[in-house]
Amino acid sequence: MILDACGTATGMGFVAVARVTDDRWMTCASRDNVNFGLKPGDELDVASTICCEVRACRSIISIPDVDDSEIYRNHPTPRRYGFKSYISVPIIRSDDSIWGTLCALDSEPHEIGPQAEQLFTIFARIIARELDRQDELAAGRQEIEEGHASLQTERDTARLREEFIAIVGHDLRNPIAAVTSGLRMIEERDLLPERRAMLVLEMQRALTRASQIITNLMDFARGRLGAGIEMNAPAPVDLAPVFRDVIGEIEQVAGQPVYSSIDLPRALVADPQRLGQLLSNLLGNAVTHGAPSQPITVDIAERDGELVASVTNQGAPIPPDVQASLFQPFSRNESKRKSLQGLGLGLYIASQIALAHGGRLHVSSSEEAGTTFTLRMPAKPA
The missing domain is CATH 1.10.287 (Helix Hairpins)
Structure with missing residues (x-):
């Protein structure tokens, strides 16, 4: 509407709102009835425009007829862009900075009276106020978001405090x-x-x-506290004995049998203590949540350039909505919240160990196949 009103008031075919800085002139909005050729996003060499002069003098420049103007008759800009009439008003923000210009031009001369200049000036002020308002709204949104983030942090802290107390007080x-x-x-x-x-x-x-x-x-x-999972993997190591020791420890305390298969023909670069901890957490989870009368199966092998380790237990399947949050800290099945059984830290730590090795943990769960947690990570021999 502003562009149409400016074009009607002056009779000029091209009207634009331009972002003008020390080194850029860019079209932000335009009304082009004379095929001047500038669309939003198009740029000109700022030094080749009269808008840079408007920015420098911070006042309106209007030229009804270039040929009748002593200043602009021989100015390179009208010759370069082929216009005979021109008007440009600075858009001045509330902090007194120049944001850009509201400008118009045409290949034919046009009378530019005081009313047209006043109209351009009013519209430039409206644009400036709208820009200020948008910044205020953005600042308000940021404050609201920061407030929400702060509130969420407080809630998370309170929840973590309760969980830590639960761990010490119960688990x-x-x-x-x-x-x-x-x-x-x-x-x-x-x-x-x-x-x-x-x-x-x-x-x-x-x-x-x-x-x-x-x-x-x-x-x-x-x-x-920002330290992350500590890793120590300076050289290739034979991981098979590490995994066997972990499985042996769990077998001694598990109520159900543990069947294992390990096929690792070569040493791999990894942190043996951390991978042993990962397997221990997966096995501990399987012992806790698996059916006591059904065996736990462990399969570890190097396949297609990856170390693949899976732990499977039988029992009630994990619902899909619960699976989505299993690797988050303190994630637990809602039905077990009252008893505070299952910290939700074991799977989280295991997933972080997997990530630290460039791998990932995945879970699949069904009534028929049971629940399987699978580690996949690059098998690096050196």
């Missing part, structure tokens, strides 16, 4: 209580050997669980 207390109770019962002189052996196994399970919780918690805290 760590339980295995410690189990060991304390077991030691007290072992001290009884009339305890049968079979019962004593069972108590020792239960205490081993509790200590293994407590160790995993503490390790994952320390890694999580280190990550939140």
